[in-house]
Amino acid sequence: MSVKEGTTNQVVQPIKLKQPGQGYARLFADNIVWFLLVLGLFIMGLIDSAFFSQVILQNILVQTAVLGILTAGIAHVLIIGEIDLSITGVLAFSAGLGTTLMNNGLPWFLAVLVIVLFGLLIGTVNGILVAKLKAAALIETLAMGLVLQGGLMALTQGRSIVNFPEAFTWIGQGSVFGLPILPIPFLIVYLIIYFIWKKTVFGRSLFATGGNSTSAYVSGINVDRIKIYAFMISGGLAGFSGYLLAAYMGAVTMTFGQDLMMYTLAAAVIGGVSLTGGKGKISGVLGGVLLLTVIQTGLQILGISSYFVTMVGGMMIFIAVIVDALKTKYIR
């Protein structure tokens, strides 16, 4: 065995080289939702070329709006590494509360305010319980969601709330220049969130808290407050989507919005938001909600029985989780 002597004086910088092949794999994994979306549209178009009609594409955007805003809200909570299972309860009860008050004489715009503020209030309560009392978010928000869903049932006694004034339903059913209005608030919300996540102190604090909350805390970020804000945004946007859904459907039913919970999680995860926190892009979330709506609308248009829709929804969540797991395992 020979002894080699260190003769070189030059310092070789340990630069990490991008590995060939990995670059594309990573690009694919990071944007998988868009690939799937294009693939989905392509397949739908192959089966039925009517899929690309303006009416149907518009319809997809309209259908996406409520799911999209709801998902944008919960994404904040997912990014801090928590979960909010109360959002569909918030959506349902706040819409029920606002419309009931409206049908009893409250002006429509105050009803909208009540709906959103109620969502914000529930979000604040969730946030304080989780951040300050260290309640487990999974159970706490599950309980909150059950209380609210039950609350709607108690409020309506099983009857649907209907007969909304036109001003109230305008945002969900109206149109300008022949185009539906509903996608507009949806896209505005995404635009605002894009700037919040990318450019603001709050956005940075959100991702730092999710990435490593102790490091964030030691670095002077008021982690508890950031967590409470995240839940407030989740609750507030859940309330807002409750308003949109009520306006779109023209009614608040007993099972109002209940099927959305799992779709929001699926959309967020397939869009690249990590369930362990700290990672996510709003463009990915947008892709996620569009993909889910395309598949759902596609199934309806293709005349596939609604009995299959839940099953397909479950399978989509399944794919999302597997993609997320494979990504964590192989790319990085």
Added chain:
Amino acid sequence: MLLEIDHVSKCYGTKTVLDGVSMNLKKGEIHALLGKNGAGKTTLVKSISGVTTDYDGTIRFEGKSIDHLTVLERQKIGIYVVPQHASVIPEFTVAENIFIGDWPRKKNGFVDWNHIYIYAKEALDKYGVSFSPRQKVKDLSLVDQRKLNIVRALFSNAKLIILDEPTTALSAEERDGLFEFVIDLAKQGTSFIFISHYIEEVLRLSDRYTVLRDGKSYTGFSRGEVDERQLSNLIVGEDVELCVRERSEVLARAPIALQCSRIKARGLTDVSFHLAKGEILGLIGFPGSGAREICRALAGLNPIESGEIRLHGKKLRNPRRPDEALAQKIVYVSYDRHAEGIVPDLPIRENISLPILKSKLASLFGFVNERKEIEIAQQYFSTLNIKAHSIYEEVGNLSGGNQQKVVISKALSTQPDVLIIDEPTVGIDVKSREEILSLINELTDTGLSVLYLTNDYNELLRVADRLLFFANGTIAREEINTGLTPEEVIQMRDSAEEEVAS
């Protein structure tokens, strides 16, 4: 030869991590493996343990090639790795941890609890460790947890145990205890590969040394053949200038920056001291003595019950959270950079800017002033010589030394008056360490005052102007650092401890 590594190479993509590495190991030998972060130590360990098997070259164990064997198969023939971070289950007892995955069973298939404790006791006695098999692991000290990991490997008939930086976060006494333990086991015939950044302890413990640098091995050195300086030159591939602080006469007349009076907090009974402008004040004490506690209290991490803090004569509001300490120009660098330092998924730039988001970088409507952010990040990136593609690389991808540089940059970006650093050089390579020390040393010329806590007294004595010895939650002794030796410091610390105890 127990283990022979014969020209092992391994590439990741176009990057060669191991380049014809050779070394060998006898039965009962303690063999040190040294090298900077990123030199290839981890990859070599993975190749030996079988986590990686697609390397070129051959590894032989007891004369037979093991290249085709998996991790589990290599464990069966006696190759074990004891990782840096204790891999024990805190809520389980010592005995349960020893038997994890291989529970003795009764005929009916239930776990045989009686025998678990009996066997465990036998094993512990055999290897000369003192703790009880019924103790919960979370109640063990760090060093006992490391010993437990080793016992667990031995219990599975390990012939070769790879210790990956086993002394990280251990005090000097605990470290000595661990070394005695390892030396005893080596005498009984177990071989060890010992990975460490501390050359001093490597020289004390190991029989032979192998240095890895840029994937190449420099092997075959026996005890006594090389000294500390030669080894450290071999590790970095160039002469490392050790940072030595010039103690200036001015310091004695410098104005007082930080004045703490009668601080009472968790783990602190009554602490009063002052810190002059531009001074580096070394803090010394056993865990729980109050040295770390005063750092964390001043940083707003432990609540202060009573007492007064003054900075430049002005009374401060006692910080209740880190952001309140930061706002008052006191910044803390934690001893645990993984838990309390970095956010691995964020780029270097966003890590450095975390503590100044709400102050320096805040612009209208809560937006971040990105131009200034990039400027500041770029500045520290080059000053501290952080090795990465750019400030946009995620911190999680960097080596330990560079991660620590990011943490230091983050603290300095706040332009503090008082910098509190707690074990800033644990687990990082010599060159990074000296770069960090020199920068801190330079900054004191511009008026930065530093509280410096470390168990590495060699390092501390090179930079500290004055020393405070903590015991029992208070300051037991104060010394000006006039060329003290580490041995003298250890003696002072122990006698201070005894005085307070009696």
